Amino acid sequence: MTTSCANRPRDPMIRMAAFGLLFLASGGSALAQKTSDLSGLWQTETAGSTVRIARCGNGYCGTIAATAGPGVDAKNPDPALRTRKLVGVQIMQAGTPSGAGFEGSLYNPNDGKTYAGSVTPKGPDTIEVAGCVLSVLCKRQTWRRIR
DSSP: OOOOOTTSOOSHHHHHHHHHHHHHHHHHHHHHHHTOOOOEEEEOTTSSEEEEEEEETTEEEEEEEEESTTOBOTTOSSGGGTTSBSTTOEEEEEEEEETTEEEEEEEETTTTEEEEEEEEEEETTEEEEEEEETTTEEEEEEEEEOO
């Protein structure tokens, strides 16, 4: 008994196109995961602050919603801002989609410096936030969504 290949496309271009369509169709769920909504309240890894993340342009921005301790921006490089309350201060601007997450900048009120940063979803209720110096020396934190 011989097997017929009459129903299979013989032209390599048609096979490549069929493979491409199959690849795109299977990638739909990965794309949906990649762009899952990060909006909401997030607890920092040290539980020192709660950050409200919201859509901002093509990405996300994060603003301090609650903080432990004195709650002032004492380490800000601008002396005029050192007495301002941290609640309401935008510390994250991640407006550039990149890979599975977003890139931008992060302000660290603990040292008053702004770093190149990224936010990457690691699950429905977990994100990795990274702040880097020279794109090599990075500190990473895992934040958890507050329900």
